[in-house]
Amino acid sequence: MAKIIGMEVLDVRFPTSKELDGSDAMNPDPDYSAAYVVLHADGGPDGYGLAFTIGRGNDVQAAAIRALAPHVVGRDVPEDAAALGDLSRTLVGDSQFRWLGPEKGVAHMAVGAIVNAAWDLAARRAGLPVWQFAARMTPEELVSLVDFRYLTDALTEAEALDILRRAEPGRAERAAQLEKHGYRAYSTSPGWLGYADAKLVRLAEQAVADGFEMIKLKVGGNLEDDVRRMKLARETVGPDIRIAVDANQRWDVSAAVTWMTALAPYDPYWIEEPTSPDDVLGHAAIAQALAPIKIATGEHVQNRVIFKQLLQANAISVLQLDAARVGGFNENLAILLLAAKFGIPVCPHAGGVGLCELVRHLSMFDFVAVSGTDADRSIEWVDHLHEHFTDPAVVERGRYLAPTAPGFSARMHDATLRRFRFPDGPEWTETASE
Amino acid sequence: MAKIIGMEVLDVRFPTSKELDGSDAMNPDPDYSAAYVVLHADGGPDGYGLAFTIGRGNDVQAAAIRALAPHVVGRDVPEDAAALGDLSRTLVGDSQFRWLGPEKGVAHMAVGAIVNAAWDLAARRAGLPVWQFAARMTPEELVSLVDFRYLTDALTEAEALDILRRAEPGRAERAAQLEKHGYRAYSTSPGWLGYADAKLVRLAEQAVADGFEMIKLKVGGNLEDDVRRMKLARETVGPDIRIAVDANQRWDVSAAVTWMTALAPYDPYWIEEPTSPDDVLGHAAIAQALAPIKIATGEHVQNRVIFKQLLQANAISVLQLDAARVGGFNENLAILLLAAKFGIPVCPHAGGVGLCELVRHLSMFDFVAVSGTDADRSIEWVDHLHEHFTDPAVVERGRYLAPTAPGFSARMHDATLRRFRFPDGPEWTETASE
Numbered sequence: 001m002a003k004i005i006g007m008e009v010l011d012v013r014f015p016t017s018k019e020l021d022g023s024d025a026m027n028p029d030p031d032y033s034a035a036y037v038v039l040h041a042d043g044g045p046d047g048y049g050l051a052f053t054i055g056r057g058n059d060v061q062a063a064a065i066r067a068l069a070p071h072v073v074g075r076d077v078p079e080d081a082a083a084l085g086d087l088s089r090t091l092v093g094d095s096q097f098r099w100l101g102p103e104k105g106v107a108h109m110a111v112g113a114i115v116n117a118a119w120d121l122a123a124r125r126a127g128l129p130v131w132q133f134a135a136r137m138t139p140e141e142l143v144s145l146v147d148f149r150y151l152t153d154a155l156t157e158a159e160a161l162d163i164l165r166r167a168e169p170g171r172a173e174r175a176a177q178l179e180k181h182g183y184r185a186y187s188t189s190p191g192w193l194g195y196a197d198a199k200l201v202r203l204a205e206q207a208v209a210d211g212f213e214m215i216k217l218k219v220g221g222n223l224e225d226d227v228r229r230m231k232l233a234r235e236t237v238g239p240d241i242r243i244a245v246d247a248n249q250r251w252d253v254s255a256a257v258t259w260m261t262a263l264a265p266y267d268p269y270w271i272e273e274p275t276s277p278d279d280v281l282g283h284a285a286i287a288q289a290l291a292p293i294k295i296a297t298g299e300h301v302q303n304r305v306i307f308k309q310l311l312q313a314n315a316i317s318v319l320q321l322d323a324a325r326v327g328g329f330n331e332n333l334a335i336l337l338l339a340a341k342f343g344i345p346v347c348p349h350a351g352g353v354g355l356c357e358l359v360r361h362l363s364m365f366d367f368v369a370v371s372g373t374d375a376d377r378s379i380e381w382v383d384h385l386h387e388h389f390t391d392p393a394v395v396e397r398g399r400y401l402a403p404t405a406p407g408f409s410a411r412m413h414d415a416t417l418r419r420f421r422f423p424d425g426p427e428w429t430e431t432a433s434e
Numbered sequence: 435m436a437k438i439i440g441m442e443v444l445d446v447r448f449p450t451s452k453e454l455d456g457s458d459a460m461n462p463d464p465d466y467s468a469a470y471v472v473l474h475a476d477g478g479p480d481g482y483g484l485a486f487t488i489g490r491g492n493d494v495q496a497a498a499i500r501a502l503a504p505h506v507v508g509r510d511v512p513e514d515a516a517a518l519g520d521l522s523r524t525l526v527g528d529s530q531f532r533w534l535g536p537e538k539g540v541a542h543m544a545v546g547a548i549v550n551a552a553w554d555l556a557a558r559r560a561g562l563p564v565w566q567f568a569a570r571m572t573p574e575e576l577v578s579l580v581d582f583r584y585l586t587d588a589l590t591e592a593e594a595l596d597i598l599r600r601a602e603p604g605r606a607e608r609a610a611q612l613e614k615h616g617y618r619a620y621s622t623s624p625g626w627l628g629y630a631d632a633k634l635v636r637l638a639e640q641a642v643a644d645g646f647e648m649i650k651l652k653v654g655g656n657l658e659d660d661v662r663r664m665k666l667a668r669e670t671v672g673p674d675i676r677i678a679v680d681a682n683q684r685w686d687v688s689a690a691v692t693w694m695t696a697l698a699p700y701d702p703y704w705i706e707e708p709t710s711p712d713d714v715l716g717h718a719a720i721a722q723a724l725a726p727i728k729i730a731t732g733e734h735v736q737n738r739v740i741f742k743q744l745l746q747a748n749a750i751s752v753l754q755l756d757a758a759r760v761g762g763f764n765e766n767l768a769i770l771l772l773a774a775k776f777g778i779p780v781c782p783h784a785g786g787v788g789l790c791e792l793v794r795h796l797s798m799f800d801f802v803a804v805s806g807t808d809a810d811r812s813i814e815w816v817d818h819l820h821e822h823f824t825d826p827a828v829v830e831r832g833r834y835l836a837p838t839a840p841g842f843s844a845r846m847h848d849a850t851l852r853r854f855r856f857p858d859g860p861e862w863t864e865t866a867s868e
Contacts, residue, residue, distance in 0.1 A: 027529050055530035056501065057541065063497040064540065067490065095461050096489035102683070102734060104712070105539020106498065107491065150710040153687040153719065249536070253587040276584040278538070278739040280714060281746050285587065300536060305712040312715055 002077040004047075004121075006040035007069045007114075011062045012412070013055060013422040014353065014385060023194035025220030025250040030054035032385060033422070034353040035061035035110075036412065039117045041077045047121025048411040051109040052324045052352040058422065064110035067097065072114060078122045081141035088115050088330040092147065104302035108327055115328025116358065120408035130408040131178075131364040134329070135171060139164035142369070146334045147304075154308045160337045167372040174368045182399035183363055184213070184378040186244070188351060190233070191217035197232060204236045211398030214242035214269065214378060219259070220250030227262055234266040246272035249300065253282045257289045270294035270318050277301050283315035294318050299325060299349035304334045311342040320349045320380075323358035329408075332362055333370075340371045351382030356393035357409035360400045388416040436511040438481075438555075440474035441503045441548075445496045446846070447489060447856040448787065448819060457628035459654030459684040464488035466819060467856070468787040469495035469544075470846065473551045475511045481555025482845040485543040486758045486786040492856065498544035501531065506548060512556045515575035522549050522764040526581065538736035542761055549762025550792065554842035564842040565612075565798040568763070569605060573598035576803070580768045581738075588742045594771045601806040608802045616833035617797055618647070618808060619815040620678070622785060624667070625651035631666060638670045645832030648676035648703065648812060653693070654684030661696055668700040680706035683734070687716045691723045704728035704752050711735050717749035730754050733783035737761065738768045745776040754814075756783045757792035763842075766796055767804075774805045785816030790827035791843040794834045822850040 017029035033055050039047035051061050071090050078084050091111040092103065100107035123133040134142070143160050187210070190203035200217075207215045217233055219226040226245075233243055245268045251259060256274035271293055275282045277300035287295040298320030301307055310316045319339045321332055339346045346366060348359040360379060367374050379400055386392035391409040394401045403409055420427050451463035467489050473481035485495050505524050512518050525545040526537060534541035557567040568576070577594050621644070624637035634651075641649045651667055653660040660679075667677055679702045685693060690708035705727055709716045711734035721729040732754030735741055744750045753773045755766055773780045780800060782793040794813055801808050813834055820826035825843040828835045837843055854861050 027533070030530060030533075053530075054533045056528060057498075057531040057534045060494065060498045060501050060534065060540065064491075064494045067494050094490060096464060096487075097491045099461070099464075099488045100491045100494065100540050100543075102711070104736065106494065106534050106541055107539055109534075150686060150713055150716070153716060252584060276739045277536070278737065279584055279743065281743045282584070282587060282739075302538065303712065305710045305716075309713065309715045 002041055002043050004039050004072055004075050004077055005042045007072050008038040008040065009062045009065045010036040010417055011058050011422045012036050012417060012420050013058060013428070014420055015427065016384070017055070023192050024218040024246065024248040025193060026248040027054060032353045033058040035065055035113060036417070037065050037113050037117050039072065039121050041121060044077070045121065045124040047117040047124065049113040049115070049117030049120060049408070050324060050354050050410050051113040052355060061106055061109060064106045065113050068094075068110055068114055077125065078118050079125060080122070081137050081145055084115075084118060084122060085145045085330065087118050088145070088327060089147065091115065092327055103305070103327065108303060109325060112324055112326055112328040112331070115330055116323070116408055116410065119329045120410060124407040127406050129361060129403045129405060130329070131361040131368070131403070132175065134365045135175060135368040139168060142333060145330045146337065147330070150305045151308055151334065151338070154312055155338055155341050159341060163337055163340050163370065167369050170372060171368050174372065178364050178367065178402040182396070182401045183360065183367065184374060185381040185395045185398055185400050186214035186216060186242070186347075186378045187212045188216040188380055188382045190215050191246075193218040193221050197229065200229060201232060201236050204233050208237050208241055212241075212381075213398060214244060216244040216246055216272070216380070218248065219245045219263070220247035223259055223262060226259070230263050230266045230268070239267070242269040244268065244270045244272060244296070247274050249273045249276055251275050253285050256286045260290050260293060264293065268293055270296040272296040272320065273300070278306065280306065280309040280313050280315055283310060284313040287315055287317070296320050296347065298322060301325070303327065304331055304338065307335050307338055311338055311344060317344060319344050319346045321346055321359075321362065322349045323355055323362060329362075336362070336366045336370045345376045346371070347377055348379050350380040351384065353385055354389060354410050356381060356386065357389050357391065360393055360403060361408060364402060388412050436475055436477050438473050438506055438509050438511055439476045441506050442472040442474065443496045443499045444470040444851055445492050445856045446470050446851060446854050447492060447862070448854055449861065450818070451489070457626050458652040458680065458682040459627060460682040461488060466787045467492040469499055469547060470851070471499050471547050471551050473506065473555050475555060478511070479555070479558040481551040481558065483547045483549070483551025483554060483842070484758060484788050484844050485547040486789060495540055495543060498540045499547050502528075502544055502548055511559065512552050513559060514556070515571050515579055518549070518552060518556060519579045519764065521552050522579070522761065523581065525549065526761055537739070537761065542737060543759060546758055546760055546762040546765070549764055550757070550842055550844065553763045554844060558841040561840050563795060563837045563839060564763070565795040565802070565837070566609065568799045569609060569802040573602060576767060579764045580771065581764070584739045585742055585768065585772070588746055589772055589775050593775060597771055597774045597804065601803055604806060605802050608806065612798050612801065612836040616830070616835045617794065617801065618812040619829045619832055619834050620648035620650060620676070620781075620812045621646040622650040622814055622816045624649050625680075627652040627655050631663065634663060635666060635670050638667050642671050642675055646675070647832060648678060650678040650680055650706070650814070652682065653679045653697070654681035657693055657696060660693070664697050664700045664702070673701070676703040678702065678704045678706060678730070681708050683707045683710055685709050687719050690720045694724050694727060698727065702727055704730040706730040706754065707734070712740065714740065714743040714747050714749055717744060718747040721749055721751070728752050730781065732756060733759060735759070738765055738772065741769050741772055745772055745778060751778060753778050753780045754783045755780055755793075755796065757789055757796060763796075770796070770800045770804045779810045780805070781811055782813050784814040785818065787819055788823060788844050788846075790815060790820065791823050791825065794827055794837060795842060798836060822846050
């Protein structure tokens with residue numbers, strides 16, 4: 001049996017704050033970063049994963065991943081659901097490390113980066129992209145990957161098995177459909193808060209021309225500006241293109257209601273992250289006040305327990321899972337199953353570093369093997385930083401193409417790792433001496 | 435103006451797993467640890483704070499504290515509410531670092547350790563213990579310390595001011611009462627899961643003889659064992675001593691209800707941490723099913739937003755704040771104000787490393803300046819590791835004495851820091867070579 005013989009963790013940062021790409025109401029100057037993990041295997045390919053951060057603290061994230069190395073190095077290379085379930089349980093279940101969360105923040109993202117790297121490794125060895133590797137597992141194997149602790153008041157193992165069995169018959173047809181037509185994307189590129197109006201209009205026109213059916217604007221900085229930008233965007237794209245807005249946690253409950261009421265005349269499709277991602281009851285109150293405007297959240301939702309409650313409380317109508325925030329593929333499977341149980345569409349958060357690359361696997365797997373539908377579902381598309389990945393996400397005519405290369409697509413080019421390594425890569429040492 | 439000229443962070447670990455002190459259903463073998471921070475000031479005393487962990491990962495916690503040093507070193511030594519509010523806002527508000535939470539887990543505990551060290555520093559310079567230093571601030575100054583973001587649907591600044599003003603008249607009398615009689619404690623020492631029955635009985639008898647009115651047992655390992663231990667404890671202490679039980683997050687909702695129904699004949703006073711600390715709605719369902727047994731949680735509640743919801747949802751009847759889990763004194767003030775608004779008693783979590791030392795300041799400050807009452811309130815007491823602190827918590831006849839030394843009491847002896855420093859202190863190098 002091949003072994004994992006080493007784990008390497010790199011602090012990689014991109015100076016995105018220079019261009020105000022990624023600027024929003026809570027994150028004015030992010031430097032998109034990755035705590036990047038490589039699992040070295042003896043013989044055969046290595047496995048790649050990452051946690052996404054926005055700059056300072058990426059070293060802390062890297063330290064958290066390194067702290068878990070004793071659970072990983074020396075282990076057999078995972079090849080199946082049993083091994084991938086065992087790894088996840090071991091990492092989440094370290095009773096001392098668990099105190100740092102439990103199952104949240106830096107410690108949990110560290111688990112997620114390693115679990116995803118292990119999926120990458122297993123899928124590479126199987127010669128399949130992760131979405132197909134997972135979609136070939138039986139319902140029983142898939143259920144064995146999930147930690148049902150704290151979920152059973154909303155979703156039992158038996159219910160999960162039912163959901164997966166119901167989706168089993170059409171798997172091959174839906175996989176073929178993805179290979180032919182891809183998966184719907186929406187574009188956030190026009191809407192960053194730091195962009196001038198003319199740039200917003202130009203990028204919104206471009207998005208429509210490129211075939212996107214929805215764009216997204218950042219809001220929450222200044223109400224007057226937001227009304228102007230929203231009106232401009234609506235005039236630019238016309239009534240048939242959906243416009244989502246995203247407040248990045250800027251508001252309290254009453255501010256969310258006031259602000260969105262002012263934007264309502266321009267028909268926002270959803271309001272994303274109106275308030276704290278921890279505030280289930282706050283989201284529920286906002287949802288009730290603003291219906292039929294949809295409420296979306298997820299990129300900062302720390303784990304399956306918060307998602308469970310958001311669904312139980314009718315607090316969200318769109319679930320935005322994130323590939324690198326929670327405990328990796330295994331916990332995202334739990335979240336997809338919860339969404340399927342409650343009949344809520346999943347529209348993953350993407351952008352950042354490598355999130356588009358990773359998350360397309362989750363949506364495509366969901367379509368094939370879990371929810372069995374893509375109705376009202378789309379994956380966020382932000383056209384940043386893809387050039388650094390060896391298997392970059394590709395969007396054509398508003399749709400993500402199905403990835404075909406083996407693995408989970410988180411691997412970066414060696415040249416990128418050398419150039420952007422923090423603080424000693426030339427991108428940073430040259431900037432510092434400017 | 436004196437400056438903070440340096441920040442030192444130490445990884446200090448105690449090998450408590452050897453004795454099964456601190457063993458419970460989720461934490462079978464903790465090594466109680468502290469990521470310990472010293473703020474060096476130029477002239478006058480230094481400031482001390484800590485984040486508590488249970489072993490592995492304490493290095494990650496230390497790294498997170500170090501990552502915040504640029505916000506601290508070079509700053510004026512804080513002397514008043516304005517400076518302590520500003521420091522807290524700066525640390526919580528770092529827009530890049532915030533991504534690691536937001537306001538939760540390792541990153542947030544790092545903020546808490548530094549904020550508490552700054553309170554220690556300010557109180558030392560004022561020559562007062564923190565509970566008195568804070569209790570001399572005006573209601574306006576206290577309100578200025580609080581971050582009301584995400585709270586205003588439950589507690590506005592005006593309501594907080596009202597609460598503090600109502601408590602103003604009796605401050606001096608209540609402070610005098612604390613100096614004379616101290617503050618009620620309860621004892622967890624008898625109930626660790628790893629203890630044999632005979633040890634449980636002996637320690638329970640001792641607790642009653644020592645004047646405690648409540649003891650606490652750990653549960654959640656095995657139902658039959660728990661029923662036997664609970665029956666034994668009840669027979670030992672008689673009907674008039676309260677017995678709380680603590681499941682340390684072991685259960686799902688239905689398991690919590692089944693298990694506690696089996697223990698109900700022995701009159702448990704509260705069930706603590708029945709399920710995930712993230713599960714507001716789960717706690718609410720358990721509370722409804724188990725009334726009149728009280729529901730308590732808090733040691734792992736990540737921030738004020740979760741506490742707000744636990745109160746809004748009638749999910750807890752006892753709030754167990756923790757001195758070192760959230761963003762330090764400032765956020766704990768927000769939590770005390772929330773509890774006062776909802777009329778829920780605060781019984782802080784303690785034990786660990788230094789938590790008894792720190793938290794007595796919070797309860798005493800609450801009694802003097804916030805809730806104005808100690809009805810149904812008590813502070814956990816665990817008689818471990820106090821010998822390592824320069825101003826150790828002292829409990830006599832079941833009551834915490836009021837601390838009189840200046841500061842927040844988190845300072846450890848230099849000999850302790852040398853001996854227990856991980857991994858190079860002699861306690862660890864000698865153990866390794868045994």
